[in-house]
Amino acid sequence: MRVNGTDYRSIWDQDGQVKIIDQRWLPHEFRTVGIDSRDEFATAIRDMWVRGAPLIGVTAAYGIAREMGRDSSDAALQAAYETFDATRPTAINLRWALDRARAELMPLAPVDRAEAALALARRMADEDVECNRMIGVHGLELIREIAAKKPEGEPVRLLTHCNAGWLATVDWGTATSPMFHAKNAGIAVHVWVDETRPRNQGGLTAWELGAHGVPHTYITDNAGGHLMQEGMVDLVITGTDRTTAQGDVCNKIGTYLKALAAKDNGVPFYVGLPSSTIDWTVRDGLKEIPIEDRSGREVTHIQGTLEDGSIGCVRVTPEGTEGGNPAFDVTPARLITGLITEHGVCDASTEGLASLFPERSA
Numbered sequence: 094m095r096v097n098g099t100d101y102r103s104i105w106d107q108d109g110q111v112k113i114i115d116q117r118w119l120p121h122e123f124r125t126v127g128i129d130s131r132d133e134f135a136t137a138i139r140d141m142w143v144r145g146a147p148l149i150g151v152t153a154a155y156g157i158a159r160e161m162g163r164d165s166s167d168a169a170l171q172a173a174y175e176t177f178d179a180t181r182p183t184a185i186n187l188r189w190a191l192d193r194a195r196a197e198l199m200p201l202a203p204v205d206r207a208e209a210a211l212a213l214a215r216r217m218a219d220e221d222v223e224c225n226r227m228i229g230v231h232g233l234e235l236i237r238e239i240a241a242k243k244p245e246g247e248p249v250r251l252l253t254h255c256n257a258g259w260l261a262t263v264d265w266g267t268a269t270s271p272m273f274h275a276k277n278a279g280i281a282v283h284v285w286v287d288e289t290r291p292r293n294q295g296g297l298t299a300w301e302l303g304a305h306g307v308p309h310t311y312i313t314d315n316a317g318g319h320l321m322q323e324g325m326v327d328l329v330i331t332g333t334d335r336t337t338a339q340g341d342v343c344n345k346i347g348t349y350l351k352a353l354a355a356k357d358n359g360v361p362f363y364v365g366l367p368s369s370t371i372d373w374t375v376r377d378g379l380k381e382i383p384i385e386d387r388s389g390r391e392v393t394h395i396q397g398t399l400e401d402g403s404i405g406c407v408r409v410t411p412e413g414t415e416g417g418n419p420a421f422d423v424t425p426a427r428l429i430t431g432l433i434t435e436h437g438v439c440d441a442s443t444e445g446l447a448s449l450f451p452e453r454s455a
């Protein structure tokens with residue numbers, strides 16, 4: 094996507110270096126940074142310099158590639174796998190990318206691993222871009238159908254939670270891809286952007302949508318239910334960090350409440366995801382998906398632009414108050430209208446997923 098007139102992906106390699114958009118500073122400042130050592134890659138994922146399920150998977154693949162450039166032994170490959178695997182527990186794309194890298198590299202002679210690992214990381218990045226583009230192509234049809242029933246010029250009003258935008262993937266985003274495609278197709282849309290406390294990923298979504306000229310309004314996390322009751326939301330689209338084989342969706346904390354409100358108000362609730370986010374080994378999301386518990390400081394403190402233009406952090410609670418920070422929740426399949434994947438749109442169910450991915454579901 095374009096930033097200040099230049100096309101960017103969220104991760105790329107250039108002159109032997111892996112570069113990322115350092116998301117700690119957005120939406121206040123756009124900064125890129127090179128990452129190299131195993132510890133830097135692990136820190137970048139754990140501390141959310143990069144974030145979003147698809148992007149952390151590709152970052153880990155690049156991390157393996159850099160490590161193989163230094164030491165391509167079996168032991169180094171396994172150690173890098175374990176280091177990255179321990180960074181964030183919920184998004185399955187991380188494990189998916191690591192499993193794929195280990196399975197491709199282990200059978201090779203160590204001398205061939207560095208080149209193969211870099212080729213694999215690049216391939217994964219390209220595949221992610223294409224998957225997300227296709228999610229946009231399929232999701233666009235849902236928006237088009239709603240637009241066709243509206244009075245001329247009235248926008249389709251979407252709501253999204255967290256940032257499942259291009260910053261959370263390599264490009265396009267999942268939930269945002271249909272929005273960008275709608276904008277490109279000349280369909281009027283307006284997006285309600287959930288703030289998404291505690292880390293305010295909604296600011297990233299607002300930054301992305303603004304840069305692409307998509308009209309949007311930043312709202313508190315608590316406003317969505319009210320807007321749905323008032324008939325001001327036509328469609329909800331979110332992303333996901335792990336979707337089970339029966340269609341349960343784990344995503345950023347608060348997604349479940351949006352799905353409940355959508356169900357109560359008859360608002361269609363869709364989830365955009367590449368198939369790398371489907372965990373075919375689990376069925377019951379509530380019982381089987383580990384929920385990341387992050388630092389309470391992310392809740393008690395908040396970062397923003399200060400009056401003097403610098404980026405600063407303030408405490409919003411009384412000194413000494415502890416913050417609780419479960420980072421994800423699970424929305425049961427019964428609350429989800431459909432899943433938008435690179436293969437098309439399906440029901441959030443075992444049968445729905447099997448219809449699009451027959452080889453995998455078997």
Ligand SMILES: CSC[C@@H](O)[C@@H](O)C(=O)COP(=O)(O)O
Nearest residue numbers: 144145146257261267332333345
């Ligand atoms: C396309 S990204 C899908 C999800 O990863 C996204 O909705 C999300 O929950 C990101 O959480 P984060 O904690 O910011 O990594």
